[in-house]
Structures are given as C-alpha cells and as structure tokens.
Amino acid sequence: MMCREKWRTAWITGASSGLGRALAIELASQGVLVAASARSSDKLAVLAADYPTIRAYPLDVTDSEALSKTAQEIETDLGSLDLAIFNAGTYEPVGLAELNPDGIRRVMAVNFHGAVDGVLAVSPGMRKQKSGQIAVVASLAGYRGLPASAAYGATKAALINFSESIYPELRKSGIQISVVNPGFVETPMTAKNDFPMPFIMTADDASRRTIAGLMTGKFEIAYPRRFVAILKFMRVLPYTLYFAITQKWMLKK
Numbered sequence: 001m002m003c004r005e006k007w008r009t010a011w012i013t014g015a016s017s018g019l020g021r022a023l024a025i026e027l028a029s030q031g032v033l034v035a036a037s038a039r040s041s042d043k044l045a046v047l048a049a050d051y052p053t054i055r056a057y058p059l060d061v062t063d064s065e066a067l068s069k070t071a072q073e074i075e076t077d078l079g080s081l082d083l084a085i086f087n088a089g090t091y092e093p094v095g096l097a098e099l100n101p102d103g104i105r106r107v108m109a110v111n112f113h114g115a116v117d118g119v120l121a122v123s124p125g126m127r128k129q130k131s132g133q134i135a136v137v138a139s140l141a142g143y144r145g146l147p148a149s150a151a152y153g154a155t156k157a158a159l160i161n162f163s164e165s166i167y168p169e170l171r172k173s174g175i176q177i178s179v180v181n182p183g184f185v186e187t188p189m190t191a192k193n194d195f196p197m198p199f200i201m202t203a204d205d206a207s208r209r210t211i212a213g214l215m216t217g218k219f220e221i222a223y224p225r226r227f228v229a230i231l232k233f234m235r236v237l238p239y240t241l242y243f244a245i246t247q248k249w250m251l252k253k
C-alpha cells in the first residue's frame with residue numbers, strides 16, 4: 001500500500017534535517033501533502049522548492065501558542081490532518097558536571113513540551129473527524145537511565161510514558177498514537193558523538209522503518225531489531241546488574 005492511500009495530509013516537526021527531513025521527503029514522494037516545520041525557514045524553503053507536495057510552516061516548538069496557531073493554519077490550508085509526527089528534538093551528551101538547570105529545561109522544552117503541546121494541538125481536530133494518527137519520536141534512550149544522557153533520556157522516557165497514558169482515550173476517539181524509538185541514526189544530532197554507536201543506520205533507512213511501522217498502526221515502532229532486543233533485555237535487569245554494566249561503560253570512557 002502507498003502512503004497516499006492511508007494519509008492525504010501529514011505534519012512533521014523537526015523537518016529541516018535528519019530523520020524529520022527524510023520522513024518529509026519519503027511521504028511527499030509517495031504523494032502525501034506534507035506540512036514541514038522547524039526553526040530554519042531557509043532549509044524548509046529549499047525543501048518546499050524541491051518537492052511540490054511539501055509546504056513550509058516555520059516554527060519554534062517551544063512556543064506553545066505558535067504551535068497551536070500553526071496547527072490551525074495547516075488545517076485551514078491543507079484540510080484535516082491525517083498524520084502528525086512530532087519529531088523535533090535536541091541532544092547534548094553531557095555528564096553530571098556539565099548539567100545545569102537551564103540546559104535541562106531547554107531540552108525538556110523542545111523534546112517533551114514541544115511534542116506534547118503538538119499532540120494537544122492536533123487532537124481536538126482529529127477527535128472531531130474521529131480519525132487521525134499521531135507519532136511521537138522518543139528514543140531507545142528513554143528505556144532506562146544511560147550515562148551522559150540524564151536530561152535527554154528523561155525527556156524521552158517522559159514522552160513514552162505520556163503516550164502510553166493517553167493511548168486508550170485517543171483510541172476511543174478513533175485516533176491512533178505511536179511512539180517511535182529509534183536506535184542510533186546518522187544525522188547532525190549524532191555527528192557530535194565521540195563514542196561508538198552500535199547498529200547505526202542512515203536517516204533514509206530510519207525513515208522507511210518509521211513509515212512501515214506507522215502503516216501497521218502499532219503502538220511502539222522500535223529499531224534496529226538487534227539493538228532493541230539488547231536494550232529491552234537490559235530494561236528488565238535488576239538494578240545491581242544494570243548498574244554493574246553502566247558503571248563498566250563509564251570506566252571505559
């Protein structure tokens with residue numbers, strides 16, 4: 001089945017680079033009318049010029065009012081939204097010594113509030129039409145606390161919990177919510193990492209896996225499979241064993 005048969009319209013945040021950009025291009029190539037948001041209006045303009053079914057809606061997702069105005073604007077311009085992917089995110093690999101309250105709030109504002117405000121902005125319209133699909137891009141880093149990922153991992157764990165929590169109510173209204181938990185993806189976000197990134201994949205590959213998962217409508221879309229299996233196993237380890245492993249990682253650094 002082509003994406004166009006499932007979704008006529010889609011909104012993607014964080015569409016100026018990496019996974020969001022790849023998702024916008026893949027959906028647009030399959031005939032979906034895509035509203036692309038991010039702060040970099042220049043990058044969005046290039047994307048819209050290259051793909052006639054992509055329209056640019058520049059936005060800072062930490063501005064909750066602008067987010068809800070943009071949702072309304074998209075619905076006015078494109079008609080009802082069939083798919084909304086809240087993918088905008090930020091990440092800095094920092095240890096405890098470099099953590100500061102403002103930095104943590106900033107990551108929370110983009111990754112958590114930027115996505116949940118989006119969910120709250122699109123759900124009334126979808127509820128009215130009794131259909132629609134929402135995807136929240138979290139991460140495998142949201143499964144358990146990982147070294148150098150205290151702020152980022154916490155935002156992703158919160159997103160997973162939030163989505164689990166609202167799933168039944170949305171489902172009752174005919175809306176499907178999914179959480180996307182990628183492993184390492186080759187994007188500007190991971191380019192700054194100076195540690196080995198097992199099973200890293202391209203953004204195009206991650207985008208194809210995300211869309212394939214969304215087509216099935218399942219709640220969790222997690223990849224790559226082998227890395228997911230390892231981290232799911234670690235998720236059920238008792239703390240003594242889990243901390244023995246993460247402490248060993250720290251010693252290696």
Ligand SMILES: NC(=O)c1ccc[n+]([C@@H]2O[C@H](COP(=O)([O-])OP(=O)(O)OC[C@H]3O[C@@H](n4cnc5c(N)ncnc54)[C@H](OP(=O)(O)O)[C@@H]3O)[C@@H](O)[C@H]2O)c1
Pocket residue numbers: 013014015016017018019020037038039040041059060061062087088089090091110137138139140181182183184185186187188189190
């Ligand atoms: N790369 C990975 O290994 C990986 C793994 C798991 C999960 N993820 C998640 O996947 C998502 C996409 O990440 P990526 O790897 O593709 O990173 P990326 O290339 O750095 O893209 C991040 C996107 O978010 C946008 N963004 C950041 N702050 C924003 C703000 N305040 N308002 C609006 N847009 C904002 C950026 O655009 P502007 O700067 O133009 O605003 C950009 O389009 C993120 O949620 C990330 O946490 C990534």
